[in-house]
Amino acid sequence: MRRADVSAYRHPATGRPLELEVERAEGEEVLEGSFVADGDRFPIIEAIPRFCPLQNYAASFGYQWSAFPTRQLDSRHAWGGQSARRLFAETGWPPRMEGQTILETGSGMGRFTEVLAQTGAEVFTFDSSLSIVSNLRNNGPFVNVHFAQADVYAPPFAAGSFDKVLCLGMLQHTPSPGDAFSSLTRFLKPGGEIVVDVYRLSWRCLLMAKYYLRPLTHRLSPQALLRLVRFQVGWVFPFTGWIQRRVTRRGRNLSWVLGVADYRGLFEMDDATARELAELDSFDMFAPAYDRPQTLRAVRSWFAEAGLVDVVVEPGYNGIQGRGRRPG
Numbered sequence: 671m672r673r674a675d676v677s678a679y680r681h682p683a684t685g686r687p688l689e690l691e692v693e694r695a696e697g698e699e700v701l702e703g704s705f706v707a708d709g710d711r712f713p714i715i716e717a718i719p720r721f722c723p724l725q726n727y728a729a730s731f732g733y734q735w736s737a738f739p740t741r742q743l744d745s746r747h748a749w750g751g752q753s754a755r756r757l758f759a760e761t762g763w764p765p766r767m768e769g770q771t772i773l774e775t776g777s778g779m780g781r782f783t784e785v786l787a788q789t790g791a792e793v794f795t796f797d798s799s800l801s802i803v804s805n806l807r808n809n810g811p812f813v814n815v816h817f818a819q820a821d822v823y824a825p826p827f828a829a830g831s832f833d834k835v836l837c838l839g840m841l842q843h844t845p846s847p848g849d850a851f852s853s854l855t856r857f858l859k860p861g862g863e864i865v866v867d868v869y870r871l872s873w874r875c876l877l878m879a880k881y882y883l884r885p886l887t888h889r890l891s892p893q894a895l896l897r898l899v900r901f902q903v904g905w906v907f908p909f910t911g912w913i914q915r916r917v918t919r920r921g922r923n924l925s926w927v928l929g930v931a932d933y934r935g936l937f938e939m940d941d942a943t944a945r946e947l948a949e950l951d952s953f954d955m956f957a958p959a960y961d962r963p964q965t966l967r968a969v970r971s972w973f974a975e976a977g978l979v980d981v982v983v984e985p986g987y988n989g990i991q992g993r994g995r996r997p998g
Contacts, residue, residue: 671699671700671714671717671718671719671816671817671818672698672699672700672816673690673692673695673698673700674698675816676688676689676690676705678794678816678827678831679705679719679818679826679827680826680827680828681707681708681710681826682721682722682820682821682824682825682826683708683710683824684707684708685828685829686707686708687707688705688706688707688712688826689705689706689707690703690704690705690706691703691704691705691706699717700714700717701714701716701717702714702715702716705719705721712826716803716806717806717810717817718802718803718806718817718818718819719817719818719819719820719826720818720819720820721796721818721819721820721821721824721826722798722819722820722821722824724800724819725800726798726799726821727798727845727959727960728797728798728799728843728958728959729799729800729892729959730799730888730892730957730958730959731778731797731799731801731843731957731958732799732800732801732803733892733893733896733957734778734801734892734950734953734954734957735778735779735799735801735804735805736800736801736803736804737896737953738779738946738949738950739779739804739807739808740779740808741946741947741950742779742781742950743779743780743781743784743808744781744784744785745784747939747943750937750938750939752937753781753782753784753785754785756838756987757782757785757786757836757838758785759987760838760865760867760986760987760991760993761834761836761865761993762993763789763834763865764789765788765789766789766790767789767790767791767834768789768790768791769791770789770791770792770833770834771791771792771793771794771831771832771833771834772786772791772792772793772794772832772833772834772835772836773794773795773825773827773832773834773835773836773854773857774786774793774794774795774796774835774836774837775795775796775797775822775825775835775836775837775840775854776797776798776822776837776838776839776840776841776843777795777796777797777801777802777805778797778799778801778804778805778839779801779804779805779808780795780804780805780808780809782836782838783795783805783808783809783815784808784809784812786815786836787809787812787814787815790814791814791833791834792814792816793812793814793815793816794816794818794827794832795809795815795816795817795818796817796818796819796820796825796826797819797820798819798820798821798822799819800819802817802818802819805817822837822840822844822850822853822854823844823849823850823853824853825853825854825857827857828857829856829857830856830857830858830859830860830862831857831859832857832858832859832862833859833861833862833863834862834863834864834865835854835855835857835858835862835863835864835865836864836865836866837850837851837854837864837865837866837867838865838866838867838988839867839988841866841867841868841964842868842869842960842961842962842963842964843958843959843960843961843962844960844962845960847868847962847964848968848971848972851866851972851976852972852975852976854866855976855978855996858995858996859996859998860996860997860998861995861996861997861998862995862996863993863994863995863996864978864993864994864995864996865991865992865993866991866992866993867986867987867988867989867990867991867992868963868964868969868988868989868990868992869961869962869963869964869988869989869990870963870964870965870966870985870989870990871963871964871965871968872963872965875963877926877927878926878927879926879927879928879929880929880955880956880961881961883929883956884955884956884961887956887957888956888957888958888959892953892957895953895956895957896949896953899949899952899953899956900949902928902929902930902952903930903945903948903949903952906925906928906929906930907925907930907932907945907948910922910924910925910928910930910932911934914934914935922934922935922936925948929952929955929956930948930952931947931948931950931951931952931954931955932944932948933947933948933951963989964989964990966983966984966985966990969983969990969992970983970992972992973992973994976994977996977997978994978995978996978997979994979995979996979997980993980994980995981993981994982994
């Protein structure tokens, strides 16, 4: 983190300003040190402020994004700019946002952070897992991006300080998605906009292997689970690929029933990329401590209870996508 970032952060419980204690720095970059306030100390480790325990309920994502640190970055892989396409489709935001401040939560290894950075906005991105380390490695060169490890229920920022809040691919993996959403709305400026998505709860969940296997798989060590996932992909992928070529294009649907994420035919990619994405997203299905899909009615109620206006909640890329604006 940079010395100039100090004023942007607050004590996550009290909201009070923090004092910076530097132990090691390189110019303006603080590599090791602490934030201090109200008798509490929050360490800065490897240039990242840490406002929550290093290991917590989201620990599987730290392992996931160390195993697949760049796979979903548009800049590293020729898979059609899918991260940018998804972000702008879900948000409706313009490609240039100079002068705006954006809070991105649950950022993982930074697939959307990279896209946001290129809009020219000032981006504050955090994740509760150690995946924020991979994000820093991927997006650290962007001077308009600021990183922290923090809890979605207690982000270390001043209330009402952001023009936009973004949360993609994360809410369903929290203990209480509705409470997580409510926590994030506090940080909108008057007139500010929030965009989120979440898995959708429907009868289709009954056909997904992950909801039958997760009671076992999320208890495995990440290392053991990744070995199991690679074994599963190893036989399912060729089998359903043969069905797609010889019998029906719906063979991809069978992959999902058998617990393997399959994007062949949806995105332009080579076979090696398709297989690695299958391993990544299959692990992502089985590893998290929580997987809590929601109904459209439930998500609409979150926006209503937060008093947001211009609300749109509809089926979307990840199941359900929603956006709304704080009055003012």
